[in-house]
Amino acid sequence: xxxxxxxxxxxxxxxxxxxxxxxxxxxxxxxxxxxxxxxxxxxxxxxxxxxxxxxxxxxxxxxxxxxxxxxxxxxxxxxxxxxxxxxxxxxxxxxxxxxxxxxxxxxxxxxxxxxxxxxxxxxxxxxxxxxxxxxxxxxxxxxxxxxxxxxxxxxxxxxxxxxxxxxxxxxxxxxxxxxxxxxxxxxxxxxxxxxxxxxxxxxxxxxxxxxxxxxxxxxxxxxxxxxxxxxxxxxxxxxxxxxxxxxxxxxxxxxxxxxxxxxxxxxxxxxxxxxxxxxxxxxxxxxxxxxxxxxxxxxxxxxxxxxxxxxxxxxxxxxxx
Amino acid sequence: xxxxxxxxxxxxxxxxxxxxxxxxxxxxxxxxxxxxxxxxxxxxxxxxxxxxxxxxxxxxxxxxxxxxxxxxxxxxxxxxxxxxxxxxxxxxxxxxxxxxxxxxxxxxxxxxxxxxxxxxxxxxxxxxxxxxxxxxxxxxxxxxxxxxxxxxxxxxxxxxxxxxxxxxxxxxxxxxxxxxxxxxxxxxxxxxxxxxxxxxxxxxxxxxxxxxxxxxxxxxxxxxxxxxxxxxxxxxxxxxxxxxxxxxxxxxxxxxxxxxxxxxxxxxxxxxxxxxxxxxxxxxxxxxxxxxxxxxxxxxxxxxxxxxxxxxxxxxxxxxxxxxxxxxxxxxxxxxxxxxxxxxxxxxxxxxxxxxxxxxxxxxxxxxxxxxxxxxxxxxxxxxxxxxxxxxxxxxxxxxxxxxxxxxxxxxxxxxxxxxxxxxxxxxxxxxxxxxxxxxxxxxxxxxxxxxxxxxxxxxxxxxxxxxxxxxxxxxxxxxxxxxxxxxxxxxxxxxxxxxxxxxxxxxxxxxxxxxxxxxxx
Numbered sequence: 101x102x103x104x105x106x107x108x109x110x111x112x113x114x115x116x117x118x119x120x121x122x123x124x125x126x127x128x129x130x131x132x133x134x135x136x137x138x139x140x141x142x143x144x145x146x147x148x149x150x151x152x153x154x155x156x157x158x159x160x161x162x163x164x165x166x167x168x169x170x171x172x173x174x175x176x177x178x179x180x181x182x183x184x185x186x187x188x189x190x191x192x193x194x195x196x197x198x199x200x201x202x203x204x205x206x207x208x209x210x211x212x213x214x215x216x217x218x219x220x221x222x223x224x225x226x227x228x229x230x231x232x233x234x235x236x237x238x239x240x241x242x243x244x245x246x247x248x249x250x251x252x253x254x255x256x257x258x259x260x261x262x263x264x265x266x267x268x269x270x271x272x273x274x275x276x277x278x279x280x281x282x283x284x285x286x287x288x289x290x291x292x293x294x295x296x297x298x299x300x301x302x303x304x305x306x307x308x309x310x311x312x313x314x315x316x317x318x319x320x321x322x323x324x325x326x327x328x329x330x331x332x333x334x335x336x337x338x339x340x341x342x343x344x345x346x347x348x349x350x351x352x353x354x355x356x357x358x359x360x361x362x363x364x365x366x367x368x369x370x371x372x373x374x375x376x377x378x379x380x381x382x383x384x385x386x387x388x389x390x391x392x393x394x395x396x397x398x399x400x401x402x403x404x405x406x407x408x409x410x411x412x413x414x415x416x417x418x419x420x421x
Numbered sequence: 422x423x424x425x426x427x428x429x430x431x432x433x434x435x436x437x438x439x440x441x442x443x444x445x446x447x448x449x450x451x452x453x454x455x456x457x458x459x460x461x462x463x464x465x466x467x468x469x470x471x472x473x474x475x476x477x478x479x480x481x482x483x484x485x486x487x488x489x490x491x492x493x494x495x496x497x498x499x500x501x502x503x504x505x506x507x508x509x510x511x512x513x514x515x516x517x518x519x520x521x522x523x524x525x526x527x528x529x530x531x532x533x534x535x536x537x538x539x540x541x542x543x544x545x546x547x548x549x550x551x552x553x554x555x556x557x558x559x560x561x562x563x564x565x566x567x568x569x570x571x572x573x574x575x576x577x578x579x580x581x582x583x584x585x586x587x588x589x590x591x592x593x594x595x596x597x598x599x600x601x602x603x604x605x606x607x608x609x610x611x612x613x614x615x616x617x618x619x620x621x622x623x624x625x626x627x628x629x630x631x632x633x634x635x636x637x638x639x640x641x642x643x644x645x646x647x648x649x650x651x652x653x654x655x656x657x658x659x660x661x662x663x664x665x666x667x668x669x670x671x672x673x674x675x676x677x678x679x680x681x682x683x684x685x686x687x688x689x690x691x692x693x694x695x696x697x698x699x700x701x702x703x704x705x706x707x708x709x710x711x712x713x714x715x716x717x718x719x720x721x722x723x724x725x726x727x728x729x730x731x732x733x734x735x736x737x738x739x740x741x742x743x744x745x746x747x748x749x750x751x752x753x754x755x756x757x758x759x760x761x762x763x764x765x766x767x768x769x770x771x772x773x774x775x776x777x778x779x780x781x782x783x784x785x786x787x788x789x790x791x792x793x794x795x796x797x798x799x800x801x802x803x804x805x806x807x808x809x810x811x812x813x814x815x816x817x818x819x820x821x822x823x824x825x826x827x828x829x830x831x832x833x834x835x836x837x838x839x840x841x842x843x844x845x846x847x848x849x850x851x852x853x854x855x856x857x858x859x860x861x862x863x864x865x866x867x868x869x870x871x872x873x874x875x876x877x878x879x880x881x882x883x884x885x886x887x888x889x890x891x892x893x894x895x896x897x898x899x900x901x902x903x904x905x906x907x908x909x910x911x912x913x914x915x916x917x918x919x920x921x922x923x924x925x926x927x928x929x930x931x932x933x934x935x936x937x938x939x940x941x942x943x
Contacts, residue, residue, distance in 0.1 A: 135822040139473055139548050140839070141852040143865050146548050153545055181465045181472070183599055192615060251650045263650040264642055266617045276614065369642040369651075371616030379462075382788075384819040 112401045119397045120167070123390045128160050133180055133384035154180050167390070177387035179380075186391040190373055195275040196266060197365070197372030201357045203279070203288055204295035205350070212303035217334050219304070220311025220342075231304070238301030247294040247367040254290060261290050264369040291368040295361060299353045306349055310342035317341070343414050351407035352400075359396040453623075453635030454942045456925065458935060459648050459657040463616045463641035468599040469583040470537075470544035476641070479935050483621055483637070484524075485583035485604030486628075488515055488534065489576045493930040493939065495685075495745040495844050497577055501529060501584055501605065501628075502564075510571040510887045511554075515579075517562045521628045523586045524609045531558035536587035538566075549581055551862065571885050573892040574747065574845045581843070607632045607938040616641055621937075629938075637937040652677065652920055658942070659921040661935060665732045671920050678921050682929045683736040683914045685743065685840035688790060690800075690910040691832075691853075691868040692717065698833040700782035700812070707775045708833070708869075714907040715759055716769040720807045721800065722761045723913055730795045734918060738911035740900055741849060745931065747889070748846025748896030755904050755911060766807045778808020784825055785836035789818040791915050797836060827857065829868045837868075838915070842932040846896045847883050854899075854908055855880050871908030 138150045151157040158166070167177055176187040219228040255263035267287035269276040278284030314320065315338055323333045362374030373392070380388040411418045462476045469481040490500035502515040521529040538556040541549055552575060554567040568575055589603050602610055605628065608621035619639045623632040640657060642648045645664035649671065651657045663671060663679060672679045692714050693699075698706035707713045723737040739754040770776055783801070787794045794815055801811040811834070816824065825835050841849045856872040857864040863880075876899055883895035903909070919935075921927045928939040 132823045133819070135826065136819060137472075137545060139546075140822065140837075141848070141866055142548050143551075143862050146551075149547060150545055183466055183468075183471060183596065189615075196617075248646055251647060255654050256650050259654060263654045263656055264647045265640055265651075265656065266614075269614070367644045367647055369617075369640065369644070369647055371614065375616060375643070382817075382819065 127386045186387045193373045203292040208296040208300035216304040216307025220308040235301035351403045355400045355403045455636040457638040457657045459642045459660040466599040467602040483608040484602040484606040513566045522626045571887040573889045663918040663920040680919045686838045688912040691835040693833040700833040710773045712769045712773040716766040719766040734916040735913040742846040747893045780810040781833045782812040787815040
């Protein structure tokens, strides 16, 4: 286990380093951010001055070296635009994103599991076919379109939910959350539904496919033969054996939603990290982009690690080495 | 069974109500008028010396005051300074209002003004004090400014300099200034939740009198359709930048007003006037010839751009600056000098020896100005009719401003926007049309390398007088020359479109800086 952990840690550092190099190289092609910070009529002197203030007066190599050595000391750099530590900018927006993503993933799981098991157990019923057709629609619906439709129907026409924003928040351990109040929760619903539809559809399809596979196995036949209840056969013997691929995909989707909920956040004016990424790209705010993408890489490594550990818990035949 | 369900529902309702009441944290506000305004973006930093973007600017003028204030119509009136006089060509004395209070109770002193100027000189926005050589406090309420050269519109430039509290700023440090603004302005910051809301409370001791609205909330809603939806659902009272496609439907709704007004942003085309142009594969640059430049302006149908591309929401420009500015010549209209006329344009091309036309590239943005991409396409099709093949080089603004930067050695034809909130054409002419490299601080954005000694001379004269009337006349002369030479083609002013509930009085400002102090709710 320890050896495995160390191997994973080394892997993580390599991944983070590669990401930082890639982003730095990419950003060196996107033009000099100084021109976005200074007024259009700035003189050469004023531009030089601004470059010095932003730390852009050195060559890319020196800038990269400075960036790396600062990271080793725990300093992830400062945003050109906000003049605040880049990591702090991400961290103060993270709770908002986590909130909708976790709600979305919970909704997706709660709905996808029973429907997927049902469709897998009864693949030939028309209701199963309808579910599968519906899931295809769910996979292919673009999030921004769905978001707009939900706003139009549920906020503008029916006035059931607020159209955008975060609503009242309360602080828990220094982080702000909306779910603690009814008003805040109402603000959560539409963006969470928008995020969950795609994931829900994919999870449902995977569960169905796996269930169809598992239900052909001998141990299922045996369970049925000994007279176990249908529900027990499906969920205890069937679903548990179908979980491994589900968890893999679930982990990837989770990371994906946290990192790139950008469109949904923009449409619902949700103050999360995805919007920070887009704005930063737009403004050429390199320190934030680098740290953001490194954070995302870290997140994926972490999620994969948790998924690996989860394998061992679900399937005792798997050992972590 | 049914009764039980109702009982359960009611209980849930009660719990929800209790939660809402209990969980709402945030500053408590006295009962009074409140207003919620949706903007297109959140502010990035609330330090007025560290950023120059619209949302930030809107916030700054709520928390801070300048010495001289701009009205919505771009007139200038006393702000923190109650009067001023020009002592000699390069010396100005400003008398401060007495008894002006900062939000923390400190009184405004001349030392705060001097501190502000000194701080700005080292800040990112140092260009704001380029025309101030030094500032000195004569006594607690009198400040003397020295300008590096005679500058007749110093008071107008001061409208963009917001005064900080020296003691407070030194005590909390630069980073905190960006997070916790504290000035003399009509509103105090109550709460800033990044990307969600900026809440401000009226500052009851404001020197001009207590604001009519007690609590103002700004919400960043980037997506235009979401902004409209927020207005329709009552989540916000006023929205900035109503999407053009929503104008008709919001206007048809009795509960809302749509307010549109021309902005200061003039979309201009810079024409290369060098001997050889980077994207034109000819031994000489055709646009060096004034006749070709005239042909180009005559081939561009700005009214068609207005109706087809801009859905009617643009105002064709008559000169380089609007009528409110120093240097504007009443009665002169570049559209009347060179009306849209393809036959005349073709004849001019033939006269200049370019009957067969030529090929060049237009550099512009695809995400900075309203419909910038479609305008570029319209220009290409219009110019093709006089034989000019226009290749389009569209790029995001992150690349654009570095790409076109003088010496603009990759560009022949550039479309960009320019606004001069200072109310003075000189600011624009110095930078955009004065000969390059002749004097420091002049011609640094002269993208077409236009150079006319006569033009430069009028600018020199304007910058050598401290008399505003004279400056106005000299700049008018420069305007006449520019309209004659056509070094740059002004296309149109963009329009700002707001929508608001009927009970809200919105005062749209020429400089786009929404200011709650001028608004009211009934």
